Amino acid sequence: MVVHAVLLIAIPLLSAFLIPLIRKISKWFTISILTLNSIFSILVLFEVYNKGMIYEIIAFSPPVGIYLAIDNLSALLALIINVFGAINFVSTLKEKSFKFHMLYLLAIAGSTGIVITGDIFNMFVFFEITAVASYALVASKKSEKAVEGAIKYMILGSLGSTFILMGIALIYSQMKSLNIYDIANRISMMNENIKWISFAFLLTGIGVEAELFPLNGWVPDVYEGASSGIASLLSFGPSKAAIYAIARLLIVIFPSMHTYEIALWIGVATLLMGEIAAFMQTDAKRMLAYSSIGQMGLILIAFSLVSQGIRYSIPASFFLIVSHASAKSSLFLLSHKNKMGSALTKYGGITAVLSLIGMPPLAGFWGKWYLFLGAASEKLWLVIILIFFSGIIEAAYFARYLHRSIGEEKMEASYAYPMAVLSTFSLAFGLLPFIYKMANMHLLGGV
């Protein structure tokens, strides 16, 4: 069955605007849309898996119409965003407000859009959709901290968006094109300085969403303030979409030794900063937020090793993304009560932590393993030692976190079940050869 990949964006986007008309049944409507979208994302993933990259042009020819370019990583991310989004929605079932459901769908649609679009301007639009929906979702908890976080997020986010737009404008002024692959093919024609300036603008703008150091000031406050379900959504949705956008930027549009090097050291700085800041953090949600920053640094390091270690660094990034998306969202759900009372929550919490620390056979292990092999094939011993160092710190604070989560208090089923299911993904993706096979084919448009 051929599914038009555009439905992945179109369905949730249109339904989000439909929701105000059907306020009474908005919850069930959202559930069915999320389920439908999950099924579509699985179908798209299979199509990419079997046939390779999908290019799709909708309505008009670019730049007017929507141009989609779905490679294996975007298909995987679309799956993660939609399926995890549907699972995670269970934890927010108590929300009655139709506005919340609308924003949730918008966030999902926007994140999916970022990963499957092949047009740099559309990417910006989807960034805006995601960001605006996320600000509001964070604030939807209506506590003081949530609003504070949302405002910080909004200020930095809009700053970031401006930079993205400026970067795009610079590229467009030179290339007269917005198609990512078109730009990539002719990038050598671009004025050297303008090329780098536009790269810097884009990296800064997207980096705000991707939680890179030092653009991530909003992260701890937002994750602390947001409700568990939304923190979980942010950890697998927008942030993963943004890091994927950076990967496209880095590997497809601006591939060069300099950009890889910059990305590598930003990644290392982000990793160290996140892990060291998390080390002494006592508030569980803030600790998880800092830990997220660290993991995003790790993913960026994986993406930056493509020059020599591409054989390993791409599988590494796949596994790290899967591991982080599933484990961190599961832990954010756990942070609702922070006590692992029932067997199900124990299973979920421990699996998630083990995957993040990198224990086999979970996805996190393969991620770190391939990352190390990739770094070793570039002989980056210093980077490897720094990753070890951060890994030991990570082990220390996660051990403390696990100890603190011992308790008899039971979480509601609406949190416990999604949590266990999300954690299972890091187990399943670690055991099945599926991800590795995905990672070894036609990545990011044939790099």
Added chain:
Amino acid sequence: MLDIIIAELLLAILITFFVGKKLAAIIAFFISLLPLVALLDWASMYGFKFISFGIEKSMNIAISGITLHLAITPLSWFFGIMIFSLFPAIMLFSYSFYDKNDGFYPFMLLALFSSFGILLARDMLTLFLFWEMMSWSSFILIYRNKDKEATIIYLVFSTLSAFLIIFGILLLYSQNNSLLFSEINLTPNLETVVAIISMISGFAVKAALMPLHVWAPVVYSKSDEPFVAFLAGGLSKLGYYGMFLFMFSLPGAKIMEEYFSHISPNYILAVIGALSAFIATIIAFMQDDIRKLLAYSSIGQLGYIAVGLGIGSQLAITGALFQAFNHAFFKAVLFLAAGAVAYRTGKWKISELGGVAYKMPITFTIALLSIFTLAAIPITSGFAAKWLLYEAAIKAKYIFVAPIMLIAGVGAFLYSFRILYGVFLGGNNHPDIKEAPKSMLAAMFVLVLPMIIFVIFPGYALDMMSRALSDAGIASIPHTVFTIKTSLASYNAIAVLITLIAALIPAFLIYKSKPHRIVDFKDNYLAGEIPSKYENISMHAAHNFYKPVEDVMKPYFEPGTIEYYKGIYKGLAILSNTLRKVYTGFTQDYAIYVAIFLLTVMGWLIWL
């Protein structure tokens, strides 16, 4: 056949999660026999024929785009026999030890499964993968006891161990472009030497070698005894298995000697081992908590193995393997015996116990036998092992190592005596306890058997070891079933045994021929005085047992090694709290960061 064994192990792990405690114990017991069955089947490599199912000797499994190479070698066989003998006994012991099934059996089986994988691994990824699986399964077994310090310290040190090992793997991989042991060629250059040293340190963490041992006393004293029996008996041996693998099966020790012309890391390893034995022994006899005492004793006894590996001669390695073999059994028995005593009395402090032997005579006898082996009293196999090590050190002219080892050997008597006297003999403080449950006794008895057998037939133990060593190209020591011959002397176990019995018979006859009375413990303690004034003071023989020695020694061992690690922890805490200040909470600051970031990236790309 091997795949069926692996599948059954995995299935049993799943099942034991969900069944009741009795059934889980029974399933776990029978499943834990499987690796032993496989090993006995593979014993045909040694010319023995116990059973033959024809289990294949090698197998490749493909997961996640990677092939795991598994095969049995004589070295793994030897370590396997030692480690997998422990598991059925531990499961048997746990049958009465636990009153509910809360995760002990599945994770213990997982530890067994991953130990099996570690021993069969024929490439570095498989080794590392199973090594990590063992780390986290044992981590969960520690975590379920809900002790904060043990949880953190074990996970941190496991991670440290893992990273040291993987660093070595990466260095070797970048040299050879292969992960298979058979395709690794070691050449004497800096990368290889760093890799070998890094790996040895990684394995030394699990082997509890000083100064990487600090997790062991904490974890041993805060976990359940059946699990600690595995930790001390089995897991530490896996650490030495790894060291052996990279030092002798792959000729790492030789490469290091070639690369360093003066002092090679091998020598340093021997010195560290000897110091570990010496220091841990002294700390051990100052402990009042029996678990801590046994933990330090473990660290000390394991130090001897490191000495053997460091010296690296034929004698030394045989001695090291022999010591490892003995240690696996006697330390497991002692921990189980401590568990049995605690199960009945609920006490861990030596100064609160006493007189247990009168009520638990079988436990006492079994513990006594292992204490003999531990203290290396002649005729026990413990003596044979240490004798080989002493001789190796003397022959290699390690004038620093040999005397230290000897002193540590004497020290072992001191703490063994503290256990014997303080826990089992002395005043009868526990009039109303019973002998340990039958399953516990059976478990301890099974484990004490090898010690009895190898008292009389040290040759059998050497037979097994010489096969394991031939794999690494080391000739075996000349021996017969009863006698070990070395260039300095020959040791005949049966002759020593007969002499000992011959000497004991007259002593026994003299003892029997004279009338005697049993001197009450208090008579002895108070030199016949009747305590009138101090009637109510608590008189416990094992209280402040070695106080004079302690007073002298204690200042030298303070601050303990753990304090240095705590210092690092505190330093990191300060670093963390300082760096965290970057996140000021003010959006304008964050906006400035964004601007700085933008300009830095731009500047870097345009001007560099």
